[in-house]
Amino acid sequence: MRRNQVAVVGAAETTELGVIPNMSQIQLHADAALNAIADAGLKLSDIDGFATAVETPQQMAHYLGITPTWVDGTSVGGCSFMLHVRHAAAAIEAGLCKTVLITHAESGKSMIGKQPRFTAPDSLNGQFESPFGVYGPPSMFPIPVLRFMKTHGITHEQLAMVAVVQREWAAKNPRATMKDPITVADVLNSRMIAYPFRLLQCCLVTDGGGALILTSADRAKDFPRKPVYILGTGESVETPMVSQMKTFDSSRAFKVAGPLAFKEAGITHKDVDHLMIYDAFAHLPLYGLGDLGFMPYEETGKFIADGNTRPGGKLPLNTNGGGLSYMHSGMYGMYALQESVRQMRGIAPAQVPNAKISVCHGVGGMFAASGTIIFTNEK
Amino acid sequence: MAEPARAKPKPTPETQHFWDGTKAGELRLQRCDACANVYFPPRPFCPSCASRKVSVFKASGKGKLYSYVINHRPAAPGFTPPYAIAVVELDEGPRMMSNIIDCPQTPEALELDMPLEVAFEALDDKITLPLFRPAKG
Numbered sequence: 001m002r003r004n005q006v007a008v009v010g011a012a013e014t015t016e017l018g019v020i021p022n023m024s025q026i027q028l029h030a031d032a033a034l035n036a037i038a039d040a041g042l043k044l045s046d047i048d049g050f051a052t053a054v055e056t057p058q059q060m061a062h063y064l065g066i067t068p069t070w071v072d073g074t075s076v077g078g079c080s081f082m083l084h085v086r087h088a089a090a091a092i093e094a095g096l097c098k099t100v101l102i103t104h105a106e107s108g109k110s111m112i113g114k115q116p117r118f119t120a121p122d123s124l125n126g127q128f129e130s131p132f133g134v135y136g137p138p139s140m141f142p143i144p145v146l147r148f149m150k151t152h153g154i155t156h157e158q159l160a161m162v163a164v165v166q167r168e169w170a171a172k173n174p175r176a177t178m179k180d181p182i183t184v185a186d187v188l189n190s191r192m193i194a195y196p197f198r199l200l201q202c203c204l205v206t207d208g209g210g211a212l213i214l215t216s217a218d219r220a221k222d223f224p225r226k227p228v229y230i231l232g233t234g235e236s237v238e239t240p241m242v243s244q245m246k247t248f249d250s251s252r253a254f255k256v257a258g259p260l261a262f263k264e265a266g267i268t269h270k271d272v273d274h275l276m277i278y279d280a281f282a283h284l285p286l287y288g289l290g291d292l293g294f295m296p297y298e299e300t301g302k303f304i305a306d307g308n309t310r311p312g313g314k315l316p317l318n319t320n321g322g323g324l325s326y327m328h329s330g331m332y333g334m335y336a337l338q339e340s341v342r343q344m345r346g347i348a349p350a351q352v353p354n355a356k357i358s359v360c361h362g363v364g365g366m367f368a369a370s371g372t373i374i375f376t377n378e379k
Numbered sequence: 380m381a382e383p384a385r386a387k388p389k390p391t392p393e394t395q396h397f398w399d400g401t402k403a404g405e406l407r408l409q410r411c412d413a414c415a416n417v418y419f420p421p422r423p424f425c426p427s428c429a430s431r432k433v434s435v436f437k438a439s440g441k442g443k444l445y446s447y448v449i450n451h452r453p454a455a456p457g458f459t460p461p462y463a464i465a466v467v468e469l470d471e472g473p474r475m476m477s478n479i480i481d482c483p484q485t486p487e488a489l490e491l492d493m494p495l496e497v498a499f500e501a502l503d504d505k506i507t508l509p510l511f512r513p514a515k516g
Binding site for chain 1: 420502
């Protein structure tokens with residue numbers, strides 16, 4: 001895909017984030033979509049491409065009242081929206097549509113109009129993982145981390161610092177769910193969820209949504225907001241069974257998607273001003289820093305513990321507070337994308353001064369899928 | 380009222396041999412006749428070279444502890460927390476999820492790379508699960 005041919009021209013989250021007991025899941029999608037359409041100065045009838053996950057494109061297109069000529073229902077977990085951005089950019093370049101709306105929303109906390117997750121007993125997960133007591137993401141996603149720690153010499157204190165540093169960013173974001181400062185001791189004394197992870201190393205459970213609008217770079221200059229260009233993209237999948245990852249020392253999906261995006265963008269790691277790494281749990285930023293090639297895995301824990309990713313640090317990471325402190329409705333990738341767009345527009349609450357390139361890296365399932373989008377505000 | 384039971388696998392045509400094996404007290408894996416790749420979970424072709432010529436064989440049942448969590452909450456039906464959810468690396472190469480029995484469910488007792496051996500636990504007259512215990516000697 002060519003660089004900077006497609007831009008984000010609309011971006012918004014739901015009016016409220018956190019606990020939203022007065023909206024169903026599809027209405028949360030609509031709330032985010034209407035906010036993004038207003039942000040772009042468009043009408044619903046201007047949308048001719050539509051992508052969403054979990055809820056089907058037909059469900060949401062009908063509810064919103066739009067008639068798309070291109071749809072994408074890729075649903076690979078929380079990074080589905082990174083994949084939607086990549087697919088939408090290709091579709092716009094190929095002339096399949098002109099203006100794409102991507103929506104995410106989840107009634108993750110209030111559970112209104114949300115289908116329960118179900119693992120069929122004759123699926124591979126149902127046969128070879130469910131019988132051994134996995135029960136929701138906290139019991140599955142951290143399974144690789146003890147091996148990662150042993151191989152790479154990562155300490156419990158370093159993994160606690162991930163949560164501490166992200167809370168510092170959250171404190172600067174008025175919409176963040178958790179803003180009070182925390183210490184390593186607070187993290188290591190919080191309630192045990194699934195050893196080695198405690199409550200403060202696990203993501204929040206909230207309600208909310210977000211939406212993006214993309215169009216060609218040629219058209220983007222006529223929109224009210226500063227265009228945010230798509231500089232590079234990557235995607236991959238590995239396995240829906242965490243036990244069957246090729247190795248626990250790294251994520252194959254991360255190692256494919258991330259470098260693909262860097263290659264397409266034609267940038268090196270020192271060009272990156274701002275970084276988002278989907279943090280459903282505290283180990284993900286370490287995998288991301290290693291798998292995307294920022295540094296050897298052995299240095300990732302120390303890099304964060306030494307303060308390099310905190311406000312004022314040399315590599316600002318998860319500047320909204322992340323899934324650990326900002327919000328996490330279940331599929332956090334959309335919120336990471338929203339923060340990258342805010343940073344590239346120069347309007348983020350914790351704005352990184354003069355940031356020109358933002359890398360936004362997502363995970364789906366338990367290392368099952370990955371998508372990476374590199375944004376820039378310079379064409 | 381019966382206690383909630385642990386999730387029970389339902390075999391498919393491609394996995395039946397595995398569950399027949401555990402019921403017979405064997406841990407069965409598959410090996411590619413073309414490239415010798417040993418793989419899991421079961422399927423009637425090699426995920427490395429795509430050959431459909433594959434054989435089922437009885438594995439040693441020996442392995443080591445590759446990684447785990449000790450789950451506290453929420454607990455799955457049929458489990459009393461805290462309980463370890465482990466991934467075992469078999470001597471033949473493939474890894475599989477399981478539980479570690481005859482061992483305290485603590486970080487001190489559950490050492491990465493500790494040798495393990497398979498044990499079989501019948502859930503009913505159709506399904507027997509492969510569990511693992513610390514290897515004896």
